[in-house]
Amino acid sequence: MSRPPGRKQENHKISRELFVLTYGALVAQLCKDYEKDEDVNTFLDRMGYGIGVRLIDDFLARSAVKKCRSYSETADMIAQVAFKMYLGVTPSVSCSNTAGNEFSLILDKNPLVDFVEELPAERASLCYCNLLCGVIRGALEMVQLAAEVTFLQDRLKGDAVTEIGITFLRKAEDRKHKR
Amino acid sequence: VGHAVLAINGAEVNGRFTADGKDVLEFLGNPANYPVSIRFGRHRLSSNEKLMLASMFHSLFAIGSQLSPEIGSSGIEMLETDTFKLHCFQTLTGIKFMVLADPRQAGIDSLLRKIYEIYSDFALKNPFYSLEMPIRCELFDQNLKLALEVAEKAGPFGPGS
Numbered sequence: 310m311s312r313p314p315g316r317k318q319e320n321h322k323i324s325r326e327l328f329v330l331t332y333g334a335l336v337a338q339l340c341k342d343y344e345k346d347e348d349v350n351t352f353l354d355r356m357g358y359g360i361g362v363r364l365i366d367d368f369l370a371r372s373a374v375k376k377c378r379s380y381s382e383t384a385d386m387i388a389q390v391a392f393k394m395y396l397g398v399t400p401s402v403s404c405s406n407t408a409g410n411e412f413s414l415i416l417d418k419n420p421l422v423d424f425v426e427e428l429p430a431e432r433a434s435l436c437y438c439n440l441l442c443g444v445i446r447g448a449l450e451m452v453q454l455a456a457e458v459t460f461l462q463d464r465l466k467g468d469a470v471t472e473i474g475i476t477f478l479r480k481a482e483d484r485k486h487k488r
Numbered sequence: 489v490g491h492a493v494l495a496i497n498g499a500e501v502n503g504r505f506t507a508d509g510k511d512v513l514e515f516l517g518n519p520a521n522y523p524v525s526i527r528f529g530r531h532r533l534s535s536n537e538k539l540m541l542a543s544m545f546h547s548l549f550a551i552g553s554q555l556s557p558e559i560g561s562s563g564i565e566m567l568e569t570d571t572f573k574l575h576c577f578q579t580l581t582g583i584k585f586m587v588l589a590d591p592r593q594a595g596i597d598s599l600l601r602k603i604y605e606i607y608s609d610f611a612l613k614n615p616f617y618s619l620e621m622p623i624r625c626e627l628f629d630q631n632l633k634l635a636l637e638v639a640e641k642a643g644p645f646g647p648g649s
Contacts, residue, residue: 362619363612369580370601370608376580451581 325420332421336437346434353436357443358450365448368394380477383454384412387445387475396420400473410477413461415470428465436460438471445475455479495527535622542586549576549584579604599639606631 335356339349368391377383381404388402392414400414421438428435436442442458449456455478462468496515499506506512515521533541545564553563567574568591575587577600585603587596610628611617617625 363608366579366581366583366604366608366612370604373601453582 329421329423332440333424335440336435340432340435346432349432350434350436350439353439354443354446357440357445358447359443360440361444361447361449362451364395364444365451368448380410380412380454383449383477384414384475388414391448405474412475412477414473414475416473417470419464419471422465422471425465427467433466436463437465438463442473445473449475449477491528492531493526494529494531497525539622542584545576545586546584549578575600577601577604583607593639595639595642599635602635602639603632606635 336349336353339352343349343352372390372394374386374390377386384402384404388400393399396419398416398418398420400416403413403415405411405413419438421441425437428437436459439460442460446456446458449458457474457476457478459474460472461474462470462472464471493501493512495501496506496512501512504512506515516524516526549563553561563578564576566576571591572588573591573593573596575589575596577585577597579585583604585600585607587600587603589596606628607623610625610631611623612619614625614627617623
């Protein structure tokens with residue numbers, strides 16, 4: 310992670326293993342607390358949302374990026390800058406419709422599932438990384454972009470790749486008047 | 489205008505009474521207490537007053553960006569007067585950071601960005617801080633103070649914005 314010069318704090322690195330274990334513990338606990346997969350997915354998304362609304366300012370403060378002018382720029386920004394900054398991976402982006410508001414991010418590597426091979430039989434519809442969807446959704450909302458973010462494909466469920474779909478719901482409004 | 493008695497003989501004054509309960513006007517009316525030194529100044533704004541002034545500025549900011557002959561104006565970045573300059577930085581998330589400084593003070597742009605970082609660290613990463621509420625986080629205040637001290641020392645010839 311690179312920080313702008315003059316930043317007094319040291320660049321503390323925390324072990325990736327600890328992060329992956331923490332995330333796993335979180336999902337495991339949610340699975341104990343809730344019987345239905347949909348419930349676990351919902352709560353993961355909700356928690357992710359809470360993270361996203363705060364993470365966005367951290368992202369903007371550290372990366373000092375300019376405002377994105379299109380959905381396509383935004384999707385690229387998420388994949389190439391944000392994912393890189395926070396998870397160390399760069400998903401590839403493609404636009405999946407002619408209207409230009411649906412994108413998919415294909416994750417080659419997903420650090421969160423490094424140690425998970427496949428979902429147990431009784432948890433077949435669990436979206437293990439649903440937290441990520443919530444994070445993206447929350448972050449986009451804070452820059453006045455409403456979006457639906459879901460997992461379209463998941464290696465853990467036997468699909469070939471892991472694919473996150475982002476659908477931008479309406480035109481970005483003039484944000485000077487919101488807030 | 490807007491000035492009030494802040495202290496008498498070094499003891500702070502709160503409204504009409506001093507810290508130890510004496511009535512200010514009574515004290516000043518009694519020649520036996522002379523000579524007396526009185527400090528005048530502007531009262532510090534209360535939290536509510538600050539909120540009110542900030543919301544007024546928020547509206548002016550919105551109006552300003554609408555009135556601008558340039559399309560896509562980013563809003564009021566600086567308000568300059570004889571005695572101070574008000575700098576405003578709006579983030580892409582719509583948060584505005586405002587700094588009131590001496591007109592000759594340099595380096596405010598980088599200070600504003602530093603404050604954004606401090607906010608994103610010590611306010612946003614504090615799980616007990618709720619968004620949009622007044623920030624009452626010790627670490628935020630401490631780091632903010634440090635940043636202000638650094639900027640102040642830099643003075644009028646500080647590092648480029």
